[in-house]
Amino acid sequence: MDPGYDPATGKWTITLTGDLTWISLESNTTVDGGGVIIIDGSNFYIFSITAENITIKNLELKNSPIPVGFYDGDNGTLENLLIHDTSNYGIYGDGNTEDLEIYGCIIHSIGSWGIDYWGSDLIVEDSNISFSSVGGIYLQNTVKAEIRDTVIHNHNLQGIDLNNVAHISIVGCRIYQLGSAGIDVDSSSQDIRIMGSEVYHATSHCIIMSSQNNFIDDCTLTFATSGIHLLNSNNSTIQACVLYNHSDSCILVDASTDINIEGCEIYYAESNYGIHVTLGSSQILIRDCSIHHNNISGISIDASTNVNISDNRIYSHPFDGVSLVGNSNSISIYRNIIYDCGNGIACNVAHDISAWDNEIYLFTWNGISLIQANSIEVFSNKIYHGLDGVAARQSNSINISLNHIYGNMKRGVCLSQSSTNFLVMNNTIEDNSWCGVVLEDGSGDGVVGGNTILNNGGIGVNVTSSSNITITQNLFGGNGGLGIDLSPQGVNLNDGILDVTQGNRGIDYPIITNVTLMPGNTIHIEGYINTEGAGVGSPAFGNAKIELYLANPGSGDCSGGKCYGEGVSYITSFNADANGEFNLNIVVTGVTIPNGSYISATVTLNGIGTSEFGPNIRAMTIASRIEITPENETIFSGEYISYQVTAYDDFGNSWDITQKSNLTIDPSAGGRWVSN
Ligand SMILES: [Ca+2]
Ligand SMILES: [Ca+2]
Ligand SMILES: [Ca+2]
Structure with a gap:
């Protein structure tokens, strides 16, 4: 050794020579440089430790392939070391090393990994690892490691690379400027906890993991390919993280199972989604997140199953708030607030979807869009101030119930392109600029019932090029067109026949010739179903069901000196006889029919559908009889x-x-x- 003193720094430099190519230490030894000793390895190893209970502190080590190496040297402590300019690792521990603790070390300008450790029970705390030709910390086969309050930056590859490890905690670290991922965990690893850390400016992902049992909490993950990429990674929780400015999606879940994403803020995915779940992932929970301003959609579920999306705020996406594609299924979407998106929720080739208690508004196209979607339940949502409230194309088995759909620029509900087997029940559909409900282009085999359909700009329920749509017990009022309008537009005057060119095959409405209010809540009603003036019924409508309504024409309901509906309050129903005629007394319960009020009625035929409203007739008591x-x-x-x-x-x-x-x-x- 050749100690040299530098008066400018007050430090002594010891340079290794060919006579001493490393320093061996006995067990239970402390080497304390007092902050004034520099050891220049002169391209030799400095400390190669095979002994136990070694402490090395307050030293500067440089110009060595590996300044500190543990070779089955257990219970080592490194404290306040400055390690730099190594041709290989900064600190090394072999597979037989246990219980190494590293505190307050600065490691920079390294030829390989800053710390390369194959043993167990490692602590790295309050350290700073930078500028390596490979990466910051490499762990292989390690059981139990804690990396705390450490800054890892400017590496050619990963900040931290974990391989076949278990029980690893990364807490309070800052990891940035990386040529690869911030933290990279392989598929043999498990029980990885990353908490209170920041990872940013990674060329690849901030965190990429294929490991099992992962917990990522309170991390800020920014400016990378993605914030978190899970690949074949199961049983993971991501919570209270902030992820933004990623060139792909902020969170990527590929082929992974049992993943919880909760309480995160996710935004500025520059070319994809806030969260992208794909490749057969399942058992995914996305809850209580704020997801906004991503380049395509907020959440995309692709070819995945068993997903719950709840209590999120999802907003400001040019495409969908939530997008379900690729035969994704068994998806529940509830209690979300979704606004300022192209579609609120879009199902495009997906099935077994339930959406409830969502509030969806300010969308460019559809609040809920269904395309080739099957087994869909949409209930108790508020859907407003978009283009079409709920729109289905080429979809079937759809239940749209108990929603409030209002103030949209086109239709409240529109089922088209052969959508079949649907229920539109007990919704309030009001103040939409066009029609309330539209069934068109071969969409049939459905029921529109029990809805309140008020003050829409166009028709209440419009059936165009479609049939077998039962329209029952709805409350209409104030719609700009007819309450019920079967194509062609306007009143289809009765012709005594069914006609395939008309909506619901042009079912004739009832001609009521007499409706008399009688004592005992009884009404007497007579009439027929046939061409007006025929006086007799048409057997084409034999045994049809007739629904009676109190009627109140608003705009668009009167033509040819008569008014047709709208039926504002359902009264009761009965059946015509085999000739399409009726003449009977009915006891009415639950509805008061004032003397002089107007009555209208519809006809429903099994397998064909429901007619428009027939001409209104006044119900009168028999005076002084x-x-x-x-x-x-x-x-x-x-x-x-x-x-x-x-x-x-x-x-x-x-x-x-x-x-x-x-x-x-x-x-x-x-x-x-x-x-x-
Ligand atoms: Ca009207
Ligand atoms: Ca019509
Ligand atoms: Ca007809």
Whole structure:
């Protein structure tokens, strides 16, 4: 050794020579440089440690292939070392090394990994590792390591590379300026915890892992290919992280199972999605995240299954808030707020999807878009201020219920391109600029029932080039067109026949000729289903179901001197006879029919659908009438009959005005009635 003193720095430099190519230490030795010793390895190894309980501290080590190497040297402590200009590792531990602790070390300008460790039980704390030709920290086969409060930056490859390791914690670290990933974990590794750390400016992903049982908490992951890329990685939780400015998606979940992503803020994915789940991933939970301003969509689920997306705020995406593609299935989307997107939720070749309790608004196209989607439930959502509220194409088995769909620039609900087997039930669909509900282009085999369809700019329910749509017990009012309009547009005057060129095959509506309000909540109703003026029914409509409504024409409901609906309140239903005629008394419950109110009705045929509303007719009480009881009775000579005569007024008051109520036909009096 050749100690040299530098008065300028106050430090002593010891340079290794060919006589001493490394320093061996006995067990239980402390080497303390006091902050004033520099060891220049002169391209030789400096400390090669095979002993135990070695502490080396307060030294500067340089110009060595490996300044500090542990070879089955257990319980080592390195403290406050400055290590630089190595041709190989900064610090090395072989596979037989245990319990190495590294505190407050600065390692830079390294020929390979800053720390290369194959042993177990490693602690790295308060250290700074930079400018290596390979990477910051490499662990292989390590069981239990904690890397805390350490800065790792400017490496040609990874910041931290973990291989076949277990029980690793990375806490409070800052990792940046990397030629590859920030943290790279292989598929043999497990139980990896990354907490309170920042990773940024990685050429590849901030974190890429194929390991099992991962926990990533409170990390900020920015400016890379992605923030987190899980590949064949199972049972992972990502929570309370902030991820932004990635050239691909912010979180990539590929072929991974049982992944929870919660409480994260995710934005500025520059060419893809906030979260992209694909390649057969399953059991995915995305909850309570804020996902916004990503280049395509907020969340994309592609070819994956069993996904729950809940309680997120998803906004400001040019395409979809949530996109489901590639036969993804078993997806639940609930309690999300989704706004300022192209589509709120888009299912494009997907099935078994439920969306409920979402609030979706300010979308450019559809609140919910279904294309070749099957087994879909959309319920209790608020969908407003977009173009079409819910739009389905080439989709089937769709249940749209209990939603509030309003204020959209086109239609509330539109099913088209042969969408079949649907229920549109108990929704409130109002104030949309075009129609409330549109069924078109061969969309059939559905029910539109129990909805409140109010104040839409166009038609309430419009059936175009479609059939077998039952429209039942809806509340209409104030729609700009007809309440129900089967193509062609406007009232399809009855022609007594079905006609395949018309919506719902041009079912004729009922012509009610008389509707009388009677005592005891009873109405008497007569009429037929056939060409107006025919006076008799058409068997084409035999046994059809007729639904009665209180009617109130708003705009667009009157033509040819008559008004047709809109049916504002369902009253009751009954069936026509085999000839398409009806003449009956009905007891009405639950609805009050004021004297003079207007009544309209629809016809529904099984397998064909429902008609438009028929012409409105006033329901009147019988004013000041007299009723005789019995009304018809056959009697023979010598018999006698008792009868009663009752007078009624408009208000339902009655008087018994029977006077001589006991008469006999007397043969001896020439067959005349005589009083007894
Ligand atoms: Ca109208
Ligand atoms: Ca029509
Ligand atoms: Ca017809």
